[in-house]
Amino acid sequence: MSLLKPFSKLPGLNTANILLVESEEQFQQSLADVLVEETSVTVNVRLAKSLPLPMENDESRPRIDLVVFIINLTSELSLQSAEASLKYLDPGYFLGKVCFMVTNARNASAPAERLDAVRKLAASLHCPLLFAENQTPDGVASATERLLTILKVAAGLVPIATGLYVSNLTRCTLPLDIDQPSFD
Amino acid sequence: MESSDSQGKLNHMVETMEPNDVPAAEGATGQKDTSPVDMLRIKQQMSNQCFEMAVQLNAEKNKRSCSTSEAERDLPEYIGELERVKTLHFNSTLTLHRMQMWHAIGEKLNWSDSEADALKAISDRCMGLCSHIKHLQQESKKLQDEVTEIQKNRLEMKRLTHEKIKHMEESSKKEYPDMEKYKAALEKGQANLEKYKKMAIMTQNVLRGILLACKVNWLDDPKLRDIAMTLEEFPISE
Numbered sequence: 096m097s098l099l100k101p102f103s104k105l106p107g108l109n110t111a112n113i114l115l116v117e118s119e120e121q122f123q124q125s126l127a128d129v130l131v132e133e134t135s136v137t138v139n140v141r142l143a144k145s146l147p148l149p150m151e152n153d154e155s156r157p158r159i160d161l162v163v164f165i166i167n168l169t170s171e172l173s174l175q176s177a178e179a180s181l182k183y184l185d186p187g188y189f190l191g192k193v194c195f196m197v198t199n200a201r202n203a204s205a206p207a208e209r210l211d212a213v214r215k216l217a218a219s220l221h222c223p224l225l226f227a228e229n230q231t232p233d234g235v236a237s238a239t240e241r242l243l244t245i246l247k248v249a250a251g252l253v254p255i256a257t258g259l260y261v262s263n264l265t266r267c268t269l270p271l272d273i274d275q276p277s278f279d
Numbered sequence: 280m281e282s283s284d285s286q287g288k289l290n291h292m293v294e295t296m297e298p299n300d301v302p303a304a305e306g307a308t309g310q311k312d313t314s315p316v317d318m319l320r321i322k323q324q325m326s327n328q329c330f331e332m333a334v335q336l337n338a339e340k341n342k343r344s345c346s347t348s349e350a351e352r353d354l355p356e357y358i359g360e361l362e363r364v365k366t367l368h369f370n371s372t373l374t375l376h377r378m379q380m381w382h383a384i385g386e387k388l389n390w391s392d393s394e395a396d397a398l399k400a401i402s403d404r405c406m407g408l409c410s411h412i413k414h415l416q417q418e419s420k421k422l423q424d425e426v427t428e429i430q431k432n433r434l435e436m437k438r439l440t441h442e443k444i445k446h447m448e449e450s451s452k453k454e455y456p457d458m459e460k461y462k463a464a465l466e467k468g469q470a471n472l473e474k475y476k477k478m479a480i481m482t483q484n485v486l487r488g489i490l491l492a493c494k495v496n497w498l499d500d501p502k503l504r505d506i507a508m509t510l511e512e513f514p515i516s517e
Contacts, residue, residue, distance in 0.1 A: 101335075102331075102332055102335055106325075106328050108321055108324075108325075109320075109321055109324065187335065250328075251324060251327045251328035251330075251331050252324045252327070253327070254323045254324070254327055255369070257327065257330065257331050257334070258331070259331075259334070260361070263354075263358055
């Protein structure tokens with residue numbers, strides 16, 4: 096099995112590597128364009144449609160510091176693809192090196208159960224859940240900022256924090272009434 | 280499985296004047312002038328990354344099996360402990376840095392060059408300001424004490440006034456049973472007074488009548504004049 100392992104390679108100097116996994120391959124491109132503009136750290140962005148990643152690139156691929164699953168709430172396929180990809184990640188990643196990003200949460204065609212399902216998934220895996228707005232450049236910029244904050248910690252570039260420590264603060268928590276029907 | 284790991288390896292364009300096939304994975308490229316501060320920063324980053332990897336290794340060694348719910352329960356305690364230790368460490372580091380700074384300043388002051396003189400001047404000024412502050416604080420403390428004293432006295436006065444008022448009210452109420460007797464006595468006295476007044480007025484009227492009727496010349500006789508003068512004091516009819 097080609098599991099992606101977090102610590103199997105050496106990190107680069109002042110470098111952070113992020114992997115964006117999205118089955119629709121749209122938002123990841125615009126995110127990537129803004130992510131590389133970061134100046135204080137060298138950010139390498141790798142894009143994928145789903146996991147597992149192809150074996151051929153295994154040698155040249157650097158150590159991935161953060162894996163972001165981008166889920167579009169208006170499509171069921173997006174969620175299923177993300178769930179299927181989770182199997183190909185080494186469990187070590189879930190200690191602060193995985194993040195879920197959700198788009199189109201305000202769209203009327205997104206059923207509430209899907210958002211609940213994503214929330215439950217993120218909470219059970221102890222991962223942060225970010226909401227992003229992908230239509231405007233402002234939305235992309237703010238999503239990038241938040242990703243960068245998490246990325247810098249996950250890559251070990253922030254002196255006092257490690258991914259595991261911060262994951263206790265950023266993990267998604269379920270509100271108590273999530274099992275009850277919502278007011279619609 | 281679909282897997283176009285589309286090599287969107289978008290490198291950081293700005294700093295690489297070098298050919299684009301330099302893989303960023305090595306990380307050692309991009310040799311710009313790294314200042315000592317940058318190097319210190321990178322050193323800290325590396326130690327942080329090594330720490331992360333060491334933690335992972337240790338985790339493998341200290342594995343024990345327990346249920347998820349047990350783990351969830353224990354987690355907040357461990358996090359609390361971790362927070363405590365981290366804060367302690369951070370504060371100690373701050374103190375250490377402070378000590379280092381002061382040591383450096385002290386050493387600097389021992390040399391005598393222009394910067395040391397500037398430092399001395401600044402520290403003298405600081406000392407002056409601090410003693411001024413202390414002086415002002417003492418004064419304000421004194422004034423505050425005086426104000427408090429005066430307020431205490433005022434409250435005391437207020438309390439006494441209230442007490443006196445209460446006493447007065449009580450005593451004015453207490454007279455009531457005796458007041459009946461006094462009122463009765465007063466009325467009797469007043470009735471007597473009226474009676475005697477009437478008698479006096481009647482006698483006067485009679486005397487006046489006699490004087491007028493007999494056409495007595497009372498102006499010449501001093502004794503008669505005195506008596507006639509007193510007749511004016513009471514009204515002719517009440």
